[in-house]
Amino acid sequence: MTQQTIAIVGAGFSGTLLALHLMRQCSPDTRIVLIERNEHFGRGAAYSTGNSSHLLNVPAAKMSAFQARPSDFLDWLKTRSSEELGGLQPLATTFVPRAIFGRYISDLLETEMKSTLHCGQLELLRASVRDIAPRGGGLVLTLGDGEALQVDRAVLAVGNFPPSPPPVADSSFYDTDSYRSDPWAPDLLANLDPQAPLLLIGTGLTTVDTVVSLLDQEHRGPIIALSRRGLLPQNHLLGPVKTALPETEEFPTRLTSLARFLRDRSRRAREAGGSWQAVIDELRPLTTEIWQAMPREDRLRFLRHLRPWWDTHRHRISGPVAARIAEAQRTGQLRIQAGRIRTYAVTPTGDVDVTYRPRFKDHLETLSVGRVINCSGPESDFGRIRDPLVRRLLDQGMVRPDSLSLGLDITRTCALLGRDGGISRRLFAVGPVTKGAFWEMTAVPDIRQQAEYLAGQLAALVKPAAVAAQASDATWSI
Numbered sequence: 001m002t003q004q005t006i007a008i009v010g011a012g013f014s015g016t017l018l019a020l021h022l023m024r025q026c027s028p029d030t031r032i033v034l035i036e037r038n039e040h041f042g043r044g045a046a047y048s049t050g051n052s053s054h055l056l057n058v059p060a061a062k063m064s065a066f067q068a069r070p071s072d073f074l075d076w077l078k079t080r081s082s083e084e085l086g087g088l089q090p091l092a093t094t095f096v097p098r099a100i101f102g103r104y105i106s107d108l109l110e111t112e113m114k115s116t117l118h119c120g121q122l123e124l125l126r127a128s129v130r131d132i133a134p135r136g137g138g139l140v141l142t143l144g145d146g147e148a149l150q151v152d153r154a155v156l157a158v159g160n161f162p163p164s165p166p167p168v169a170d171s172s173f174y175d176t177d178s179y180r181s182d183p184w185a186p187d188l189l190a191n192l193d194p195q196a197p198l199l200l201i202g203t204g205l206t207t208v209d210t211v212v213s214l215l216d217q218e219h220r221g222p223i224i225a226l227s228r229r230g231l232l233p234q235n236h237l238l239g240p241v242k243t244a245l246p247e248t249e250e251f252p253t254r255l256t257s258l259a260r261f262l263r264d265r266s267r268r269a270r271e272a273g274g275s276w277q278a279v280i281d282e283l284r285p286l287t288t289e290i291w292q293a294m295p296r297e298d299r300l301r302f303l304r305h306l307r308p309w310w311d312t313h314r315h316r317i318s319g320p321v322a323a324r325i326a327e328a329q330r331t332g333q334l335r336i337q338a339g340r341i342r343t344y345a346v347t348p349t350g351d352v353d354v355t356y357r358p359r360f361k362d363h364l365e366t367l368s369v370g371r372v373i374n375c376s377g378p379e380s381d382f383g384r385i386r387d388p389l390v391r392r393l394l395d396q397g398m399v400r401p402d403s404l405s406l407g408l409d410i411t412r413t414c415a416l417l418g419r420d421g422g423i424s425r426r427l428f429a430v431g432p433v434t435k436g437a438f439w440e441m442t443a444v445p446d447i448r449q450q451a452e453y454l455a456g457q458l459a460a461l462v463k464p465a466a467v468a469a470q471a472s473d474a475t476w477s478i
């Protein structure tokens with residue numbers, strides 16, 4: 001059998017983890033090429049932040065890169081010097097800076113590459129992939145410099161895309177310097193007058209990050225965060241999280257029953273001395289199964305009406321971050337508004353007048369700000385994503401958006417579907433772009449499971465079945 005090559009496009013958390021698992025699960029003669037357009041491998045948008053106040057929103061005990069070794073991250077933390085951890089105590093309940101988690105992933109990659117077992121099996125390639133097309137029974141990847149890379153299979157691990165701007169009648173404002181479209185850009189808050197009033201579009205986790213960065217750089221001007229419902233993420237509990245109720249015997253899969261179930265169980269948990277946080281966490285291992293069993297019309301209703309509620313209760317913020325946000329609200333520097341943006345007008349002084357309609361009101365209000373920053377969360381509607389590789393793949397019909405506009409259309413074994421509905425045996429995806437099929441495919445605990453599972457699938461495809469059966473012990477239920 002000739003040597004097989006698997007390319008992974010994107011070396012954020014998903015692509016890097018997949019590479020680690022492929023090295024373990026594929027035969028040693030399988031070549032793996034991990035391609036990343038940015039400087040760092042293993043970081044991606046989430047873990048390349050240089051700001052040590054940007055904390056993980058999951059405690060250290062739950063952030064292991066490996067399902068089978070739950071304490072791996074914590075053990076790694078314990079081997080670091082206090083200086084490296086910025087004086088942080090590596091406890092199971094600690095919310096660690098995201099930059100440290102990024103170092104952990106890079107470290108795993110480096111260690112695995114140095115291991116004699118996998119010597120030379122993985123190549124890191126710094127390049128932007130512009131195109132992927134079928135050729136000669138495999139795929140050819142066109143890189144930024146025009147070079148071509150012939151591979152047998154490829155996996156899209158392209159992750160999170162910056163948010164799209166809210167639709168307005170005249171969108172020319174979005175081309176001005178007063179608008180910032182990418183909340184993860186390193187120069188987001190550069191050249192900012194510390195007294196300038198700011199408008200942040202969105203009130204979720206990205207807004208929380210941006211407010212924290214603004215406070216860190218001693219921004220003194222007012223910060224207004226506006227979203228349709230004006231819901232901020234809820235807080236994690238400090239102590240142990242428990243429902244204080246007997247285990248649930250059955251989880252509903254119809255939306256109305258599920259919403260009623262969550263409301264009632266949360267109320268009963270609180271009455272019994274437990275917490276609603278524990279009720280949400282209890283659902284966690286089953287979320288994908290509930291999503292897949294839920295009728296399509298219910299999934300659509302969930303996305304239309306309940307998603308912001310779910311997101312703010314499910315993706316919670318740590319105590320120290322919540323305290324800073326609460327303090328900024330208390331002093332009046334941070335104001336949360338619910339409403340919809342209608343117009344922008346840049347005034348002769350360079351300020352921006354933003355009109356919006358407050359939720360449940362008929363009149364318009366105007367805010368005068370120095371800069372508008374879009375923090376409304378990653379764009380998942382592939383009809384709106386302008387990324388050149390995504391556009392090429394869609395235009396060629398190699399992939400198609402999923403029917404709920406949450407990502408790309410994909411099978412439960414992570415194979416991409418083309419425009420005509422054909423299932424590719426060459427092109428796969430991992431991470432947030434698979435949300436349409438799995439819903440919960442955002443956080444580390446879900447992605448690590450998916451990466452391991454997909455590695456097993458690919459290992460089975462690139463080598464004889466008998467060998468693959470021995471090698472793959474991934475046990476993900478999908």
Ligand SMILES: Cc1cc2nc3c(=O)[nH]c(=O)nc-3n(C[C@H](O)[C@H](O)[C@H](O)COP(=O)(O)OP(=O)(O)OC[C@H]3O[C@@H](n4cnc5c(N)ncnc54)[C@H](O)[C@@H]3O)c2cc1C
Binds near residue numbers: 013
């Ligand atoms: C700001 C933020 C904070 C988060 N915090 C947490 C947290 O605390 N806990 C938690 O569990 N989860 C968190 N998450 C969620 C989760 O961990 C991330 O979504 C996850 O890291 C996704 O990884 P990814 O590799 O799929 O995507 P990304 O991190 O987006 O990485 C994709 C990579 O692909 C590269 N790429 C894209 N296109 C190309 C191309 N054409 N050619 C070459 N390279 C390309 C990009 O440069 C990027 O490095 C957070 C997410 C974000 C955005």
